[in-house]
Amino acid sequence: MTIDEQTVDKIAHLARLELAPDEKAEMIADMNKILGFMDKLNEVDTTGVEPLVYMTDEPNVLRDDVVKQIITTEEALKNAPDHDNSHFLVAKVIK
Structure with missing residues (x-):
């Protein structure tokens, strides 16, 4: 599989990205390199190798x-820039 401009346009749309024409060209090249690397990995014989789910067999301690x-x-409010006697006061961020 190779990445073309239509594929990059579709991915950019799904990711809500706006790419300039030169950025598209770079993205096509980068994505094709990634897929080329994945093709190399597919050539490796993994017969008898168990799938890796976690990086270690150790349980979480x-x-x-x-x-x-x-x-x-x-004590908690002592250095607060703005507070009443029981709460930190912050600027309103939701309209």
């Missing part, structure tokens, strides 16, 4: 959550 330091509301 998670530590227990432990509260180490508790601060009071007053």
Whole structure:
């Protein structure tokens, strides 16, 4: 499979990208390089090789959550630029 301008146009539309003509040419070249590399990988004999799902067979070792330091509301608000006595005050960002 090779990437042509129509394929790049379709992918750009799906990704909501606007590409200049020179960017399209670069994208075509880059995508064709990627597909060429994938074709090389398809040539490798993987008979007897188990599919890799995770990078390691080790289980996830998670530590227990432990509260180490508790601060009071007053301490948390001490350096806040704007606050009332119990909350941080921030500029309105939703209309």
